Amino acid sequence: MELKFDLGMQVMTPGIANILGDGKICEELLDAFGRYTKxxxxxxxxEDKALNDKAVRVGDGRTLAAYNTSKGEIWIITDFGDEGNVTTMLLPEEY
Incomplete structure (x- = not known):
């Protein structure tokens, strides 16, 4: 898989860890992550998609994406930092 941008360190929050457990949600999270990398x-x-595209193009700021799953909405955020990027998968209420 060719990435469109540097994801950096990839982490998940406790909320995401708590919904893991059945094959369906795992597949949905993998699908969302694959979409995000593209x-x-x-x-x-x-307008938010355009801001994300600009952040990827210049390598600065942050991106935020939202995907619907069988367990509700999840977000994926990448913060572009001087010391490396960090990509986090989280539930919206954890933001």
Whole structure:
């Protein structure tokens, strides 16, 4: 898989860890992550997608994507930092 941008360190929050357990949600999370790596930002407004595309292009700021799963909405965020990028998978209420 060719990445469109540097994901950096990849982490999940306790909320994501707590919903793991059945094959369906694991498949959905893997699908969402695969979409994210291809700059498919999921279910966010077009203006936010444009901001994400700009952040990837210049390598600065942050991206945020939202995907619907059988356990509710999940977010994936990448913060572009001087000391390396960090990509986090989380539940919206954990933001």
């Amino acid at each position: 700059c498919d930002w999921g279910d966010i407004p077009e």
